[in-house]
Amino acid sequence: MMVTRAPARTRLLRAADRLLFTRGVQATPVDDLLREAETSAATLYAQFGSKDGLLAEALEGRLANWQAVWDAHIAEASDDTSRLLAIFDALLAYRDGERVSARWCAFLATASEISNPPKPVRTVLDADSALLRKRLLHLSRPLAGDRAAELADAVELMYSGVLASFLRGDPADPISVGRRSAEALAASYRS
Amino acid sequence: MMVTRAPARTRLLRAADRLLFTRGVQATPVDDLLREAETSAATLYAQFGSKDGLLAEALEGRLANWQAVWDAHIAEASDDTSRLLAIFDALLAYRDGERVSARWCAFLATASEISNPPKPVRTVLDADSALLRKRLLHLSRPLAGDRAAELADAVELMYSGVLASFLRGDPADPISVGRRSAEALAASYRS
DNA sequence: CGAAAACTAAAACGTACGTTACTGTATCCA
DNA sequence: TGGATACAGTAACGTACGTTTTAGTTTTCG
Numbered sequence: 001m002m003v004t005r006a007p008a009r010t011r012l013l014r015a016a017d018r019l020l021f022t023r024g025v026q027a028t029p030v031d032d033l034l035r036e037a038e039t040s041a042a043t044l045y046a047q048f049g050s051k052d053g054l055l056a057e058a059l060e061g062r063l064a065n066w067q068a069v070w071d072a073h074i075a076e077a078s079d080d081t082s083r084l085l086a087i088f089d090a091l092l093a094y095r096d097g098e099r100v101s102a103r104w105c106a107f108l109a110t111a112s113e114i115s116n117p118p119k120p121v122r123t124v125l126d127a128d129s130a131l132l133r134k135r136l137l138h139l140s141r142p143l144a145g146d147r148a149a150e151l152a153d154a155v156e157l158m159y160s161g162v163l164a165s166f167l168r169g170d171p172a173d174p175i176s177v178g179r180r181s182a183e184a185l186a187a188s189y190r191s
Numbered sequence: 192m193m194v195t196r197a198p199a200r201t202r203l204l205r206a207a208d209r210l211l212f213t214r215g216v217q218a219t220p221v222d223d224l225l226r227e228a229e230t231s232a233a234t235l236y237a238q239f240g241s242k243d244g245l246l247a248e249a250l251e252g253r254l255a256n257w258q259a260v261w262d263a264h265i266a267e268a269s270d271d272t273s274r275l276l277a278i279f280d281a282l283l284a285y286r287d288g289e290r291v292s293a294r295w296c297a298f299l300a301t302a303s304e305i306s307n308p309p310k311p312v313r314t315v316l317d318a319d320s321a322l323l324r325k326r327l328l329h330l331s332r333p334l335a336g337d338r339a340a341e342l343a344d345a346v347e348l349m350y351s352g353v354l355a356s357f358l359r360g361d362p363a364d365p366i367s368v369g370r371r372s373a374e375a376l377a378a379s380y381r382s
Numbered sequence: 383c384g385a386a387a388a389c390t391a392a393a394a395c396g397t398a399c400g401t402t403a404c405t406g407t408a409t410c411c412a
Numbered sequence: 413t414g415g416a417t418a419c420a421g422t423a424a425c426g427t428a429c430g431t432t433t434t435a436g437t438t439t440t441c442g
Contacts, residue, residue, distance in 0.1 A: 008419065023306050026217045029399060040420045045401065103306065111358050112303045115214050115294065129359045153362040154372040160359065161352025167302050168320045168351065171344040181345040181376055188375045199389065220429060231390050236431065 009047050011037040014099070016058040021102035025055060025113050055110070056120035062106050063128055069094045070135070080142040081186055084151075087136070087159055088179035095175075104166035132156060144189040151189045158182045200238050202228040205290070207249040212293035216246060216304050246301070247311035253297050254319055260285045261326070271333040272377055275342075278327070278350055279370035286366075295357035323347060335380040342380045349373045 005011070015036035019028045030051055034041055048054040073090040077083040094100060103109065107128040110121065117125065136155050140148040158178045165174035196202070206227035210219045221242055225232055239245040264281040268274040285291060294300065298319040301312065308316065327346050331339035349369045356365035 024304060026304070027306060030401085031399080038420090040422085041401075042403085042421090043419060046418085051400065104303065108355060108358055109303050112295065112300050113215060113217070115218060129361055133361055150368075150371075153365075153368045156362065157352035157356060157365060157369055157372060158348055159352070160355035161348035161350070164299060164351035164355045165348060167299055170320055170324055171347065174344075174348060177341075177344045178348055180341075181348060184376060184379045185372055188379065221431085222429080229390095231392085232431075233391090233433085234389060237388085242430065 005038075008037065008039040008043045011039060012044055012047065012054060013058055013061060016054050017061060017099070018101055020055060020058060021062075021106040021109060025110060052118045052121060056118070056124060059106060059110065059121065059124040059128075063124055063131070065097075065100070066090075066094055066128075067131060069097070074135075074139070080139075081183070084136070084139040084143060084155065084186055085179055085182055086139075087155070088162070088175050088182065091159075091162065092175050105163040108160070108163060132159070140189075143186055147189055151186060154185050155182050158185070196229075199228065199230040199234045202230060203235055203238065203245060204249055204252060207245050208252060208290070209292055211246060211249060212253075212297040212300060215294075216301060243309045243312060247309070247315060250297060250301065250312065250315040250319075254315055254322070256288075256291070257281075257285055257319075258322060260288070265330070271330075272374070275327070275330040275334060275346065275377055276370055276373055277330075278346070279353070279366050279373065282350075282353065283366050296354040299351070299354060323350070331380075334377055338380055342377060345376050346373050349376070 006014075012033065015033050019032060019036055023032075030041065030044065033051075033054070034044065037044075044051075044054065048057060070087060070090040073086040073093065074083050077086045107125050110117065111125050114121065133152070133156065136152040136159075137148055140151040140155065144151040158181055162174040162178040165171060165178075171177055197205075203224065206224050210223060210227055214223075221232065221235065224242075224245070225235065228235075235242075235245065239248060261278060261281040264277040264284065265274050268277045298316050301308065302316050305312065324343070324347065327343040327350075328339055331342040331346070335342040349372055353365045353369040356362060362368055
């Protein structure tokens with residue numbers, strides 16, 4: 001029976017997703033990506049142009065996946081409060097997903113590591129933060145009315161704090177701490 | 192008139208503090224540090240043994256400075272709540288300090304960039320998180336009693352979230368958002 | 383003073399890395 | 413079937429970087 005492998009392009013994206021965000025972008029040599037993807041340098045540069053090009057597409061994939069998971073958890077929620085807090089449930093599900101491995105947040109890690117990213121990378125990083133801000137603001141509206149911006153900012157900080165806590169390794173279960181805290185904050189904005 | 196320069200060791204530490212945490216550790220070549228410090232490679236390796244050794248000592252300096260600023264702001268505070276919230280006032284003062292320049296947090300940035308840091312670096316990073324946890328727990332006690340650990344965890348997330356927001360560039364004034372949110376959280380823990 | 387220590391300048395070394403080029407092979411499609 | 417396309421394997425190139433070495437100069441201090 002013939003075993004069909006995924007195309008080289010897909011294997012490269014998977015390898016990039018796995019290695020770049022666990023070991024670090026600069027800390028991962030192209031050769032490691034090639035070995036992990038079981039492909040050759042010529043293929044990488046034909047498909048993505050450069051290591052940065054591969055990084056950009058890997059980030060785009062992460063963003064699409066994360067957005068989908070977040071979407072699903074918002075849709076499942078039954079009231080305004082749990083829709084706002086769905087970001088924490090989504091994060092829990094996203095991190096437990098099979099194909100997701102990272103030390104903390106792929107976008108923030110990349111932003112931290114590369115001070116002046118090439119345009120395609122910069123674009124994805126901005127898109128991630130824009131998505132976060134836009135959605136939280138929208139979800140805060142029914143809860144806080146014209147003070148929605150304040151609540152959204154507070155929840156955004158809590159969310160980023162949870163991500164940073166993965167890096168710190170403390171507290172042990174940052175997601176539930178973050179969720180509970182955001183819930184208390186949302187309650188205090190009830191008008 | 193004779194112009195006395197600071198000793199090479201100090202100049203190297205200052206250069207490291209300035210460059211490593213704004214451009215990134217790996218993104219800053221040793222040659223740039225030498226040029227900025229107006230010294231030579233032989234001096235760097237005689238004094239610090241390696242680039243990592245210099246990094247470790249630069250981080251130790253950051254930690255000492257930060258601890259001192261935080262100390263001072265705790266001492267100035269007049270009640271239990273403002274002592275807990277002093278971390279945000281200290282952060283504001285620390286970031287506005289003359290000699291401090293960084294994209295966000297030197298410790299978290301280093302932890303993110305270097306997945307397996309050499310021992311001296313690892314030690315400082317751990318010390319930073321330990322200081323944060325220990326102090327917040329201590330300052331939470333008079334406000335939350337036996338629920339102090341929960342409040343401390345929540346404030347730790349808010350604080351880390353403020354730091355991460357510097358990286359995101361959003362919201363615009365994360366420190367005051369964080370302080371206000373932590374204040375609301377502390378109030379909800381009043382027993 | 384005079385020796386030891388600190389420092390500068392510059393070259394050299396070894397290596398790691400991103401990228402390109404070359405060659406051969408398998409796969410797809412008209 | 414046959415030619416184009418995708419891909420693997422490998423070698424090579426150029427360069428950037430951390431570190432060492434050598435040699436000469438200044439500073440420190442008993």
